[in-house]
Amino acid sequence: MVRKKTVSAEPEWVRVASVGDVLPDRLLPVNTDAGPVVLARVDGEVYALEDRCSHQDYPLSAGDLEDGQVECAFHGARFDVCTGRATQLPAITPVRTFDVEVRDGAVYLRLG
Ligand code: FES
Numbered sequence: 001m002v003r004k005k006t007v008s009a010e011p012e013w014v015r016v017a018s019v020g021d022v023l024p025d026r027l028l029p030v031n032t033d034a035g036p037v038v039l040a041r042v043d044g045e046v047y048a049l050e051d052r053c054s055h056q057d058y059p060l061s062a063g064d065l066e067d068g069q070v071e072c073a074f075h076g077a078r079f080d081v082c083t084g085r086a087t088q089l090p091a092i093t094p095v096r097t098f099d100v101e102v103r104d105g106a107v108y109l110r111l112g
Pocket residue numbers: 053054055056057058072073074075076077090091
């Protein structure tokens with residue numbers, strides 16, 4: 001008898017940080033199985049973006065968080081933290097975002 005291994009198609013929720021580590025107006029880089037991610041808190045909500053600028057791949061976590069946008073430290077591109085949309089040149093393509101859940105004092109991301 002051959003047994004088939006069951007593989008879930010659902011992405012997993014993975015704990016990446018304590019919610020207290022995600023401070024307002026600060027960017028928190030975390031490493032995940034999906035690659036580097038940067039966490040940001042805006043209006044009390046935690047958001048997660050791929051930690052790689054869509055312009056030339058430098059880490060967004062080296063930049064600044066202001067008015068709900070991340071500004072890349074290297075050439076000044078800006079991205080909406082909530083949507084990943086590029087809002088200022090030289091970047092024109094969005095960065096990936098991840099679903100975030102906060103429970104029991106921890107931040108979970110849905111990676112996949
Ligand atoms: S690498 Fe981010 S703006 Fe150029």
